[in-house]
Amino acid sequence: MIEDFQHVCITCRELERSIRFYETLGLEVIEPLRELDEVTLAQTMQLSRGHLKVVHLARPDTTSNMFIDLVQWLHPSSEGESYPKLNQGGDEPMPRRVSSRANPPPPAIRRQTCV
Numbered sequence: 001m002i003e004d005f006q007h008v009c010i011t012c013r014e015l016e017r018s019i020r021f022y023e024t025l026g027l028e029v030i031e032p033l034r035e036l037d038e039v040t041l042a043q044t045m046q047l048s049r050g051h052l053k054v055v056h057l058a059r060p061d062t063t064s065n066m067f068i069d070l071v072q073w074l075h076p077s078s079e080g081e082s083y084p085k086l087n088q089g090g091d092e093p094m095p096r097r098v099s100s101r102a103n104p105p106p107p108a109i110r111r112q113t114c115v
Contacts, residue, residue, distance in 0.1 A: 005064075005065075005066050006065060006066070006067075007056070007066065007067045007068065007069045008066075008068055008069065009068075009069040009071055010068055010069070010070050010071065011071050011072070011073065011078055012070060012071070012072055012078070013072065013077075013078050014072070015033070015053050015055065015070060015071075015072035018070055018072075019033075019055060019057070019070065022057050022068065022070070023057075026059060026060075027057040027058060027059060027068065028057065028058065028059070028060045029055055029056070029057055030056050030057060030058045030067060031055065031056035031067075032055065033053060033054070033055040034053070034054060034055075035051070035052070035053050035074070036051075036052065036054065037049070037050060037051050038050035038051075038052060047076055048076070049075050049076065050073075050075075051073075051074045051075040052071055052072060052073045052074055053071070053072045053074060054069060054070065054071050054072075055070050056068065056069055056070070057070060
């Protein structure tokens with residue numbers, strides 16, 4: 001039985017820009033940005049190498065162990081475009097609960113996307 005979630009991994013093309021986006025949504029960096037080589041991960045994903053940058057973000061007042069593992073692949077670099085349609089194969093967008101649906105988000109947040 002699932003008791004809790006540990007993290008969700010989100011791959012992006014511009015880590016620093018994506019960090020700023022999630023900070024506008026109220027998350028904070030809980031483990032600083034670091035660069036690392038992930039040999040086992042690369043082998044698991046059948047990649048020649050696994051050099052990446054990663055940072056962990058979470059709500060400052062969270063009572064859960066849940067966090068976002070935000071990743072930018074440096075080698076091999078992230079390729080391709082974002083999914084053009086929701087019915088395309090692959091991961092689905094992650095639903096998020098917001099504090100109020102009555103008030104739309106500010107225009108700056110509506111324009112931002114995780115790239």
